[in-house]
Amino acid sequence: MPDRSESESRKLLGRLRDAMASSGAGQERLDRITTLVAESMGTEVCSIYLFRDRDTLELCATEGLRAEAVHQTRMRLGEGLVGRVARAGRVVNTADAPAERGFRYMPETGEEAYSSFLGVPIQRLGETLGVLVVQSREAREFTSDEVYALEVVAMVVAEMTELGAFVGEGSALEAPHQRPATFRASVGQEGVTMGHVWLHEPRVVVTKPIADDPEAERARLSEAVERLRVGVDRMLDGAAGGDAEHLQVLEAYRMFANSRGWLRRMEESIASGLSAEAAVEKEQSAARARLSQVSDPYLRDRLHDLDDLSHRLLRLLTGQGQAAESEMPADPILVARNIGPAELLDYGRRLKGVVLEEGSVGSHAAVVARALAIPLLVQADRIATEALNGDLIALDADQGIAHLRPDESVATAFRDKMAMQAAAQERYASIRDKPAEARCGTVVSLHMNAGLMADLPSLESSGAEGVGLFRTELQFLIRNQMPRRSELSALYARIMKAAQGKRVVFRTLDIGSDKVLPYMNSVDEPNPALGWRAIRVGLDKPGVLRMQLQALVRAAAGGPLTVMFPFIAQYEEWRAARAEMDKALERERILGHPLPASLEVGAMLETPSLAFASRRFFEEVEFISIGGNDLKQFFFAADRENELVRRRYDTLNVSFLSFIEQIVDRCAETGTPLSFCGEDAGRPIEALCLAAMGIRTLSMRPASIGPVKHLLRRAHLGELREVIAEAKARGEQSVRPAVMDHLRR
CATH class of the missing domain: 3.50.30.10 (Phosphohistidine domain)
Structure with missing residues (x-):
């Protein structure tokens, strides 16, 4: 950028700083800015539009348009050229505004006299706060120097907005971060x-966006960048010999930290009059704006790297962003x-x-x-x-x-709701040691889900009869390298000891889909939930599965052991997984290690296909646990992470309950123990209906055991089954209304 424009930018920012330092309300400051910018850029109009809510922009100050339009002219996000700038976060620069796509004429502003239009987003860290506009009668496009100068001013306006410099009357001028x-x-x-x-990452506040001495600011930036580079080099040295993917991320960090283009753009902003931290934040905002427009995963990752690096640099410059834990x-x-x-x-x-x-x-x-x-x-x-x-x-x-x-x-409504829940928990504590026995005499066994050693005390406090699902993948997910067999064996042994003789069902490693190990090469799949995950990974890469099974056998130390394999979709997968367990047992026998006194090996039924497996599967498997979360999404073809569809289908839908009933009947024919594990097991109404369908073991989060037991002890499962059958006969889509009506009587 030429020295002349840098000098003009510095002069304009200096005048803005003086205007901001003088006394006056927020509206007065905004008015001064529009006047200064219009004079400096030689335009007839300068206007500032700020968001009054997420979807509506409001004209908050203007030089050149009609004064009575201020706080009266509003437009929706995407409406008109101003709305277009706000929605896209990009500059609109045109010599003939009325001819532009999406132009909207605002008669109350008197802008029909102005042909040329330059609008830049007022952004801070990728968040658009408003739009800064200049207009003139002369039909011309603004130069790149003029665009850059206006972007620099917009950056300062964004910082001042964040600091509350423009607080005044009206929604658009309310103090930031104070509204509900x-x-x-x-x-x-x-x-x-x-x-x-x-x-988790406290925001860095730039309190001094404008600086007088560009050389001093360049020196500050240079020193901070050098400290950043040293820090990245240390991270790389520390990661040497680690997994390749982590090293690739750090190499990308080093590439950006040593990028002359990155540093040059920040130095240009300093030359125009910004402080070092404001220059860094301007570049970070640009990276975040680009990030929102990029769909390519690789480029998004690289822009994330640049964003994170900019944030680290800001913390070095300001000393902010590392709040003490004591606070x-x-x-x-x-x-x-x-x-x-x-x-x-x-x-x-x-x-x-x-x-x-x-x-x-x-x-x-x-x-x-x-x-x-x-x-x-x-x-x-x-x-x-x-x-x-x-x-x-x-x-x-x-x-x-x-x-x-x-x-x-x-806030009062929330406190009341929390008080009611606390009172309910006290009621549940009184039945903690009592069985979940319905009025008809049917007893349902309630177990808890767990994934950490810290969960085990809940076995006693919740009244759970055992651990129906212990997620073993957490110990793999929270590490930067594969855990050793000895570490896993020691952990599993502590878990069994903490259970004090109660049954613990260990689910083997359930990775893939959305649970990718940080030290494992990820596989780009179009639909990961239906892809290479859980037992499919275990059978294709059996080394980890074998290591985990050996660790479980050693942890049992001659005591009982219960293991289940996740995401079994067909009989052959069960046979292959069971064979791996037999190999682990034989290896431990050869090594002279004690074998489990009793061994139960089961499978999770999470795909509809397994419900139609051959009778031989149901005869061989020692128990089946229905994985309700996955089974429900596959049954209804509704992604449970998609808000557009995941609430569309009811667990108490007649077709789903009929399917559950079919699974119950198949297990009853072969005497195969059956349980249900998932979110619905912990929802009292759903749990009650599952029990009425014949499921006698439910596994849920510990906090749900009290509410589920409380309702089960008040219900008659035989009567409820009749209610469900009658709703089916009437052709109702869901039995929920009939069940709720029955329970209210």
Whole structure:
């Protein structure tokens, strides 16, 4: 960029800084900016549009348009040229605005006299806060220097907006991060809780966007970049000999850290008048804007790398972003764009809840949250941008809603709901040691799901009769390298000992789909949920499966052992998996290690195909556990991570219950023990209907055992089965209304 334009940009930013430093309300400051920009750029019009809500832009200040249009002219996101700039996050530069696609004439502004139009997004870290516009009568396109100068001004306006410099009357000028906000999200783990925000990566606030001395700022940037490069080199040295994928990420970091183009763009911003941190943030905002437009997975990963590197550089320049753990509130609810399983485990049970902008209901973080029994919401768009440390937040992870900075009426309703749940838990504690015996005399065995050693104390506190599912993949997911057999054996032994003689069903490694080991080469599949996962991986790559089975046999140390294989889809897979178990037993016998006193080997029925397997399968398998989450999504062909369809189908749908009944009958014919494991097992109404269909063992999260037992003890399963049969005979799609009506009597 020529020195002349750099000098002009510095002069303009200097005048803006002086204007911001003077006293006055937010509206006065906005008015000064529009006047200064119009004068400096030689245009008749300069206008600032800010969002009043997520979908509506409002004209908040103008030089050149009619004054009475301020706070009156509004447009929807995507509407008109201004709305187009806001939606795409890109510059619109045209000599003939009325001829442009999407142009919308606003008669109250008097803009019909102006032909040329230049609009740039007011962005901060990829979030568009508004649009900065200049217009002139002369029909011309603005030069690249003029576009750049306006982008620099927009960057400063974004920073000042973030700092609350324009607070005034009207929704668009309310103080940032103070309004109540509601976020719809997907449920990763159910529960209701309220607490205060703890940001996994606290936002870096640039308090000085404009600088006087470009050379001093260049020196600050150069020093910070050098420290960044040294840090990346140390990470690479520490990762030497590690897995290739991790090394590739760090190599990409080093490539960006040494990129002359990256550094040059930031130096140009400094030359135009920005401080070093503002220049870094401008480049980071550009990377995030590009990220939102890229569909290619490789390019998205590289832009993520650049975004993360910019954030590290900002922390070095400002000293911000590393909040001390001692500052964590007593009731922390973690808010983050995303988080890995190991990081979530580091926080542990101190957290009251977790809300993520990204992630999925089957992600690694969701697996850990379920193991820790922490309410989790995922796909809460923009919450990490909107939330600040210490904000009050209420999570309804039953309904998929997060209330950030709720008003008093919402907060009171949440406190009442939590008090009612606490009272209910006290009632459930009184029946903890009593059987789940229905009024008809039928007893249902209630077990808990687990995945961590820390879950085992819940065996006693919840009243669970055993562990119906122990997820063994967590120990693999939270590490950067494959665990050794001796480590797994020691862990499994501690789990069996902590169970104090109660049955623990170990599910072998269930990876693939959304659970990819960090040290395992990922496979790009068009539909991972239906792809190479669970037992399919174990049989194709038997080394890990054999190692895990040997570890389980050694952990039993001559005691009882129960193992089940996940995602068995056909009889041949069961035979191959069972053969691996026999090989492990024979190897341990040859080595002189004690064999289990009793051994149960079962399979998870998660695909409809297995329900139609030959009778021989049902005769050979020692038990079957219905994996309700996967079976339901495959039965209805409805992805459980897709919010558009996952709630569309009811577990109490007549066709699904009939299918469950068919599985119950097949198991009864061969005397094969049957259980049901999944989210629906822990929902009292669903659990009651599953029991009425003939399932006598249910496995669920520990917190669900009390509510399920409470309802089972009040119900008559024979009467309920008749209600279900009558609803079927009437041709009803779901038996839920009939069941609910019966229970209310």
